[in-house]
Amino acid sequence: MNDDILPAELLTTLNEQFPCRAPQIRRLAALIGTDEAPSPPAIVLHGLEATGKTAIVRTFLDTVEASYTWIACHECVTVRQLMERISAGVTENAGGIDTGRAGDVCALGVRLSGALSGAERKHFLVLDRVDRTREGSSVLFAALGRLGEMIPSLTVIFILSVPKPRLLSSAEPPHIHFAPYTKEESIKILSKYVRRIPFQDIEEYTEEDAKEELYVWQKFCGTVWDSLAKGTARNVVQFRAIVDEMWEPFVKPIAEGKYGTRNYSSLYLLHKDMFRRETSVIDMVVPAGAAGEKAATNMHDLPYYSKFLLCAAYLASYNPARQDATFFMKSNDFGRKKRRGGGTTGPTKRTSKNRKIHRRLLGPQAFPLERLQAIFAAILPHRISSSADIQMQIATLTSLRLLTKASATDVLEASTKWRVNAGWDYIRHVARSVKFDIEDFVAE
C-alpha cells in the first residue's frame, strides 16, 4: 500500500511522449513500479501492430531505471539460440559472472537463478514478439512463464500481438491490452509530426504559419483516414506512411500560392482523384506508373506448342472431366457450346439449398497427364504426333512452375496428378497470342 508508485512528473513526461496511452502506462506503473514494490512473476502485453507496446515498455523501463534484459524473440532462429541469448543477456545485465552456456530451458532456469540469486533489485526479462518465436511450443512458453515463479526477483514480460488463451498454461497472469488507436487518437499522434509545406516563399517561419500548417495537416489526415486508412491501413505506421506519401502532392497548390490554407474543401475537390486511387496503399517496389505496363508485357515468351499445352492444362484443371466429351469431341462440334441446365453440380455433393460455387473460385483441380495430352490434341488446330519434344515442353512448363505436381508420387508414374499454376488473366493472354478462343471451352 504505497502512496504513489511513481512520481507524477515521470508519468506526465511519458504521457506526453506517448499520447493516448495513459491507461496502459498507468497499469504498467502499477505492475512494474519501483524496486520496493512487488511485481507479478509474469506480465502479458498484447495489442495489434503499431499500438506502442514495444516503445512504451522500453521507454518506461529506461525511465524508471529498472534493470532489464531485452530479447527480440523473432530474431532467434532456434530455441537454443533464444535460451543462450536470454542467459547471456541476463547475466550481463544483472552483473553476474559468465559460467557457460545454457542450451535448454532447464539449464536456463539454473543459470538464471544463479545469476539473480544475489540480486537485490528486481530484474525484468522482456520477450518481445514472443508469438513470432520459431520452434516455439506451448511447453516452452509455459516454462518461460514459470521462470518468474521460480526466481523471486525476476519478472518476465511477454509482448505479443494476438492474445492466445492459455498461452502460459498457468493461472492467468495480468494482461495489459494495448487497444488500437481510434481516428481521433491517430490524428492526434500524427499531429506530433506535422510536415512543412515545402517551397513556401515566406522567409521566416512564424507561429502563424505553424498554426496554419497544423490546421491543414489535421484536416488532411482526417480525409486520408476516411478515404483510405480506415479501410485498409489502420495502424499508425501504415497511416503515417500514406500521409507522408500524399502530403507533398496535396499541398503543392498551397506552396505555389494558388490556394490559401483555409480553402481546404476546394483543395480537396482538386485532389479528389488522389483519394480514389489505391497506389499509396499498395507497397510496390516498382514505381506505380511502370507497374501497369509491366504486368501486361510480363508474359513468358513461350514456344507455340507450350502455349497450347498451358491452355490445355488450364482447361483440364478448371473443367470437370465429365464435360470433356461435350467440349472436345469432334463429332459433337456443334453441341459444344450447349450447356446443360440446372443439373450440373460440381464434383462435391451439395444439397440444393446451398449456393453453387463458381468453378474458377475453387482453385485448380488436379488432373492426370493423359487428360492434358488428350485435351491438347483436341484443341490444336492441326494434327501433331506425340513426340519427345512435346514431353520436354511439359517438363519445361513444370520447371517454370506453370504446371505443378499435385500428388507426392514419382513424376514418371501414371497416377501422378498435375495442376495448373496460372491465373485466368494470364491464360487468356496466352491463348490470344496463339489465336485460340479459350472462352469457348471453359465450363461455366
Next chain:
Amino acid sequence: MLIIGARGTGKTTLLESAISDLTEEHKGEFLTVRLNGFFQTDDKIALREIWRQLGVEMELDEKDQPKTTNFADTLSSILAILSHPDELRAPDEEGAEPAEEDPSSTTTTLSVIFILEEFDLFATHPRQTLLYNLFDIAQSRKAPIAVIGTTTRIDVVESLEKRVKSRFSHRTVHLKNPPTLKGFWEICKEGLSVDMDEVDSEINGSSDEDRRCFESWNSHLENLYKNDKQFQRHLRRIYAQNKDPKSFFNSCILPLSSSTTSFPTGPSFSLPTNQLGEPDSILSILDGLTDLELTLLIAAARLDIISDTDTCNFQMAYSEYTALTSSLKVASSATGVTAGRLWSKEVALGAWERLAEYELLVPAVIGGGSGGGVSREGRMWRVEVGLAEIGKCLEMGRAGIGRAGLGKWCKEV
C-alpha cells in the same frame, strides 16, 4: 503419490508448506529434488537436473558429476547412489562406479523427496524410463525415497504404462475449488486482509496508528463483501467464470496500487471489467481490424454457411465480398448513405493474409501455409470464428464504432 487439482487450487503451496514443516522437524535428514515437466522436457535433462540438485544439496563439486554424454552411465550411477544409502556421501570421480572402497564414510541414511510438477508431462516421455525407475526404487524399498507428483489431469494414471502403473501406489489426493461463493471469498479475503497476529509478531513496536489502520482495512474488506453491490457482483462473476483466486487478485492490483494509507476509503471495485484480465477470446481483436479485413472475414464466415463447406480460399471470399459491397452500394444509392468502398484484389489479398497472420484464418491442410504449390489466391483456409459470433460482437459495439451496419450481413444469409 499424486496430487490432482485444477490450476490455482494450491497444489504446490500445499506441498511446499508440508515440506517446510518437515524441514523444521527433521532438519538435515532428507533432500528434496524438484522437477517440473515444463522445464525437464525429456528424461535425459531430468536426470542431469537430479544430479545437479543432489550435487548442490550434498555439496558436491560440479566436477564430480559424470559426463553427460552417456545416459545409461548417469542413470546407473544415480541408481547406485540411491540404492546404497550407506555410501551416499561418497560418489567418486568415475561416477559410474559408486565408491565401495571407502568404508569409512558416514552411514547416515538420507531420504530423498522427488517432487514432479506437471506430472502428466513426464508420462509423455518415451518409455517413461524415469518414472519407472523412480517408482521401482520407491516400491522395492531399495532406498528411502518418496515421489510426489502434481498435475491438473484427472486421468493421468491412465497415461502410465502398465509396468509403471503397477509400481505406482495409487495414492491420490484431489484438491478442489471452493464449492461455494462464501468459501471462495474466504480464500480471497485471506489474501487481501492483514493478519493481525503476524503484524504483532513481525513488526515489533508497530505503532498504534498502524494497528488501527490495518484493523480498519480488515473491517473495510468485510464491509465491502457484505454491503457493496458492485463488489459482490464482481466477486460473483469471477466465481462463476473460473473460481480462480488469482484472477480476483489480479483485478485487485490496480485499485490497491492506487489506494493510499488514508483509510477507510480503500479501493472501490467500481471497475466495469477486470482491466488486467485475460481477453475472453480472439474476437477481442476485431475492433483493431480495418474495414476491409472485417468485411472479408464476414464474407468468409458467410461462405461457411452458404456453401456448407468449412474451408474457403481467397477467390471465393473476394467474390462474396464483391457481391456484398455492391449490393450495399445499390441499397445505399437509394437511401443516400455513403457506401463502403470496393477495394481492388491486390489490397484485399494483403488484408486476407493479415487475417491469416492474426490466426483468424488457419490453413486447412497441414503445412498449407507455405502453399504446397498452389497460388496465394487458391489456398484453402478455415475460418476460426463463426458468423454468429462476429455478428454478436458487432451488435454489442465491441468491434469498433460505426460498424453496426455490417451486422446485417451476419444475419441475412
